[in-house]
Amino acid sequence: MSLTTPNSMTTIKAWLRAIRLRTLPLAAAVILLPSGILALQGLVQGSVVLHALWTAFLLQILSNLANDYGDAVSGADRYRIGPARMVASGQISVPAMRKAILGVAALALISGVWLLIPLAHSGPAQAGSQGRFWGWLALGIAAVVAAIRYTVGSNPYGYRGLGEVAVLIFFGPVAYAGMRTLHGQSMALGDWGPALATGLLAASVLNLNNLRDREQDAQAGKITLAVRMGNRRALYFQSFLVMTAVVAMLVFAWSHSVPLLWGWSLMAVAYSNLLRKIWQVQEPRNYDAFLKPTALYLLGMALMPWILHWRTM
Secondary structure, three states: OOOOOHHHHHHHHHHHHHHOHHHHHHHHHHHHHHHHHHHHOOOOOHHHHHHHHHHHHHHHHHHHHHHHHHHHHHOHHHHOOOOOOOOOOOOOOHHHHHHHHHHHHHHHHHHHHHHHHHHHHOOHHHOOHHHHHHHHHHHHHHHHHHHHHOOOOOOOHHHHOOHHHHHHHHHHHHHHHHHHHHOOOOOOHHHHHHHHHHHHHHHHHHHHHHHHOHHHHHHHOOOOHHHHHOHHHHHHHHHHHHHHHHHHHHHHHHHHOHHHHHHHHHHHHHHHHHHHHHHOOOOHHHHHHHHHHHHHHHHHHHHHHHHHHHHOO
16 A cells, blocks of 8 residues: 555655755865865865755755745746756745745754864863854854745845855855864865865856846846846856866866876766856756756865775775
């Protein structure tokens, strides 16, 4: 006898679509890259990495749910050509989505605080540890607010072309420095290369998404960077984001790990080929096909240090 009804299965599928599982590799990458580099240095703590991954997934899911809700309420999804949104299509009600957003936001905050608690008790005589705890707690709260405010509220920053800036900051230096801090390490000068690279590549995923929806966003009054720049300049921006990130990664690898340099060089070739195909797109809806590989390539680069670490164990 089946334990689920057709209606319950439909509801489960709707929530899985709202969560957008295909975006989770992006969240994983920004944790796995800095922790992988720490692993090569013999400094990684598995429990911290797993906890950080869980927190990053919650923040990504929160952003996805808030985006689904915000674009539906504002009317931006009326012209949408990408995958169907659950609130706009009526598969999830507005009250249900609000409750889900609040619930996931609470879970993300609890998980983040739990992750940060060791900072309050670290260091000799806890010197500066309280300051580190409260500073990173403030950044964690800012990350939760940013995840929601991208499309939600009276003046969401995603409607003013600031989405890529927020992604660059939180998926880049904040995530990278956060992982190093949780392992008792500070940011060295060389760390800024991969830190900025992850943010730039994550921003390239959002820019590609906005390239797909550019015409529809303009109709809805959602003024993303792609809307401001137009298709061709947005493509140049895409190339800038990707190639700057790749160069930053290669410079870091060249100065730290020759085996890593070879692995990332192969990924650089893959990224270049992907960019070439993106430039050949004629119909905006076809940009959607490149969102998944762009995110997976970043995950691939993030896994390279881990692969080298496991090979030398």
